[in-house]
Amino acid sequence: MTSAPARPARITAKKRLGDRLFSGGATTAGALILAMLAAVASFLVLQGVPAVTADPRDMSILAGHENFWTYVWPLIFGTLWSAALALLMAVPLSIGIALFISHYAPRRIAQGLGYIIDLLAAVPSVVFGLWGANTLAPAVQPFYTWLNDNLGWFPLFSGQVSGTGRTILTASIVLAVMVLPIITALCREIFMQTPVLHEEAALALGATRWEMIRMTVLPFGRSGIISATMLGLGRALGETMAVAMVLSSAGVVTFQVLTSTNPSTIAANIALSFPEAYGLNVNVLIATGLMLFAITLVVNSIARWVVNRRKEFSGAN
Amino acid sequence: MTTTQTRTDAAHSSGNGLENAYAHGRLGRRVPWLVLGATMLLSIVAFALLAAAGSTDGFNIVGAIMVGALGYGVVIFITSLLVEGMRQAKDRLVTALVTTAFIIALLPLISLLYTVVVNGLPRFDVEFFTWSMRSVVGEGGGAVHAIVGTLLMTLTAAVISVPIGLMTSIYLVEYSRGGPLSRAINFFVDVMTGIPSIVAGLFAYAVFALIFGPGIRLGIAGAIALAVLMIPVVVRSSEDMLKLVPNELREASYALGVPKWLTVLKIVLPTAMAGITTGVMLAIARVIGESAPLLVAAGFTANLNYDLFDGRMQSLPLFVYNSYIAQGTDAQAYLDRAWAGALTLILIVMALNLLARLIAKIFSPKKGR
Numbered sequence: 019m020t021s022a023p024a025r026p027a028r029i030t031a032k033k034r035l036g037d038r039l040f041s042g043g044a045t046t047a048g049a050l051i052l053a054m055l056a057a058v059a060s061f062l063v064l065q066g067v068p069a070v071t072a073d074p075r076d077m078s079i080l081a082g083h084e085n086f087w088t089y090v091w092p093l094i095f096g097t098l099w100s101a102a103l104a105l106l107m108a109v110p111l112s113i114g115i116a117l118f119i120s121h122y123a124p125r126r127i128a129q130g131l132g133y134i135i136d137l138l139a140a141v142p143s144v145v146f147g148l149w150g151a152n153t154l155a156p157a158v159q160p161f162y163t164w165l166n167d168n169l170g171w172f173p174l175f176s177g178q179v180s181g182t183g184r185t186i187l188t189a190s191i192v193l194a195v196m197v198l199p200i201i202t203a204l205c206r207e208i209f210m211q212t213p214v215l216h217e218e219a220a221l222a223l224g225a226t227r228w229e230m231i232r233m234t235v236l237p238f239g240r241s242g243i244i245s246a247t248m249l250g251l252g253r254a255l256g257e258t259m260a261v262a263m264v265l266s267s268a269g270v271v272t273f274q275v276l277t278s279t280n281p282s283t284i285a286a287n288i289a290l291s292f293p294e295a296y297g298l299n300v301n302v303l304i305a306t307g308l309m310l311f312a313i314t315l316v317v318n319s320i321a322r323w324v325v326n327r328r329k330e331f332s333g334a335n
Numbered sequence: 336m337t338t339t340q341t342r343t344d345a346a347h348s349s350g351n352g353l354e355n356a357y358a359h360g361r362l363g364r365r366v367p368w369l370v371l372g373a374t375m376l377l378s379i380v381a382f383a384l385l386a387a388a389g390s391t392d393g394f395n396i397v398g399a400i401m402v403g404a405l406g407y408g409v410v411i412f413i414t415s416l417l418v419e420g421m422r423q424a425k426d427r428l429v430t431a432l433v434t435t436a437f438i439i440a441l442l443p444l445i446s447l448l449y450t451v452v453v454n455g456l457p458r459f460d461v462e463f464f465t466w467s468m469r470s471v472v473g474e475g476g477g478a479v480h481a482i483v484g485t486l487l488m489t490l491t492a493a494v495i496s497v498p499i500g501l502m503t504s505i506y507l508v509e510y511s512r513g514g515p516l517s518r519a520i521n522f523f524v525d526v527m528t529g530i531p532s533i534v535a536g537l538f539a540y541a542v543f544a545l546i547f548g549p550g551i552r553l554g555i556a557g558a559i560a561l562a563v564l565m566i567p568v569v570v571r572s573s574e575d576m577l578k579l580v581p582n583e584l585r586e587a588s589y590a591l592g593v594p595k596w597l598t599v600l601k602i603v604l605p606t607a608m609a610g611i612t613t614g615v616m617l618a619i620a621r622v623i624g625e626s627a628p629l630l631v632a633a634g635f636t637a638n639l640n641y642d643l644f645d646g647r648m649q650s651l652p653l654f655v656y657n658s659y660i661a662q663g664t665d666a667q668a669y670l671d672r673a674w675a676g677a678l679t680l681i682l683i684v685m686a687l688n689l690l691a692r693l694i695a696k697i698f699s700p701k702k703g704r
Contacts, residue, residue, distance in 0.1 A: 123437075259652070319526075
């Protein structure tokens with residue numbers, strides 16, 4: 019190594035004023051983003067801490083609860099439960115749609131079909147809320163009654179069926195429709211990246227289309243499906259308005275999905291309580307927001323980790 | 336084995352004695368379509384009879400299609416199993432399932448667009464776009480205060496986030512050398528993408544509550560909350576676009592002695608401009624429909640307010656939410672206004688999306704040389 023020929027001296031560009039201003043501006047903008055995120059975290063912590071440390075009797079919103087934690091636990095449960103139900107519906111459907119667009123639909127119309135699914139992502143959440151509460155809930159209510167009558171022995175469907183249909187299952191259906199385009203778009207991208215040689219090799223060995231997909235496309239896309247699911251989960255956890263408008267909540271912990279006493283979610287609870295909140299109650303709501311922030315942060319980090327790990331192993335790029 | 340035997344027997348005994356080895360033991364091309372038509376027809380007739388008998392109120396088109404699709408899956412599986420064997424039967428079943436999944440996803444989209452248009456049109460009139468809700472109880476009134484508020488706050492958010500986002504992406508693509516700062520920015524932009532919108536609203540409220548005291552609601556706070564949501568989207572899309580600019584262009588510019596900042600400004604940015612504009616429009620389309628952060632940071636009001644720094648400011652999504660949640664004496668009037676607001680919102684978002692795709696198509700740099 020030491021015997022390597024001496025490298026010619028590096029010619030450095032002249033530092034002009036414009037250069038310095040421009041690169042300085044670009045670096046500042048990048049640093050500003052870091053500062054902003056630090057500000058988000060620190061301001062929320064600053065405003066959230068009083069909710070945990072102060073006397074619970076000073077906060078009217080905590081009436082009937084021992085402390086902040088017994089108040090927030092049903093909300094955390096509701097957030098996770100509704101998001102889990104939504105994913106249970108959305109993930110298989112999204113994989114099916116993504117396969118349909120990438121491997122089944124005629125090539126010429128496949129991109130157009132992709133745009134149609136993307137349209138769902140463009141609908142604002144408040145419109146989903148309006149639709150869910152006014153159209154979807156009455157439409158599925160008879161089906162809920164039927165489920166309750168015939169499958170009432172199954173714990174999920176037990177209990178007194180809701181008369182309006184505005185249950186956590188309806189909220190989860192709306193959430194599923196909202197995360198569907200996200201998961202579909204990511205899965206579609208991954209499925210299309212499957213090496214064509216793998217697919218053709220499978221077909222040449224006499225595999226049917228489904229066997230080809232099971233042998234080449236799905237194994238190749240597995241980590242992509244996982245990370246798409248996690249990103250969809252992150253979206254479902256933080257969704258506010260649609261849940262606030264659809265769900266009639268009672269702040270309980272229950273797995274029954276057809277009754278009119280449902281657990282609320284953190285985000286929906288903030289939206290419903292914030293306009294009337296005063297004093298320390300605001301701090302309580304901000305503290306619950308901090309919990310939501312932490313949960314989504316964990317979920318998204320896991321998703322990114324899976325994506326990055328795949329980048330290292332996959333030979334596709 | 337026995338089935339194969341009988342099938343070959345049948346083929347041998349048929350007219351010409353020759354058999355096509357490729358078509359042998361397969362369903363004909365038209366068979367799946369015939370099966371589909373038959374099951375759909377059966378299902379529709381069954382549901383029409385149910386409707387005629389009065390056991391369902393009205394003809395349930397969704398139920399008919401779903402039962403028809405389900406029936407098709409079962410029938411084609413059994414037919415294919417008998418003629419072609421298990422492997423082909425599975426293949427046909429999966430094809431049916433995958434297609435059904437796509438149709439199921441279309442149902443909410445069609446239903447939603449249909450309901451919004453039908454319910455929104457009755458109040459989609461001149462009064463809706465010229466009146467505010469100031470001292471309106473019951474019928475009448477409009478959303479001009481909400482439209483003004485939405486436009487002002489979204490534009491301010493764009494003015495804040497586009498320079499920051501664009502400069503950050505320029506830093507990431509042109510200046511950074513993979514050091515700790517660029518890795519930190521990359522990681523935290525991903526984190527920012529995942530911030531729930533209501534948390535962004537809480538942040539903006541917390542900042543302004545510290546300065547102006549609790550209970551503060553300002554238009555500018557709403558704009559800042561939207562900017563927090565918008566910045567990561569702008570960074571990611573412009574970064575992708577800047578990366579697409581070929582390196583030869585930069586090197587040619589350096590070879591002519593152009594300084595780096597002028598190269599970025601005059602060569603790189605114009606080349607990527609179409610894509611960046613598209614990304615910004617899609618980011619605007621994303622935040623213009625946000626309601627949760629504005630509920631927390633900007634509040635709602637019935638009055639027209641042009642001043643971002645003074646008092647509450649209404650926005651279109653919140654107008655819809657508020658009309659629905661707080662229905663007054665004449666509930667139908669409030670609902671009608673909510674639907675009309677939803678229709679306006681969807682039209683704005685769709686227009687922005689279409690415009691973005693159009694810009695991407697028309698102004699993208701021509702390939703080939």
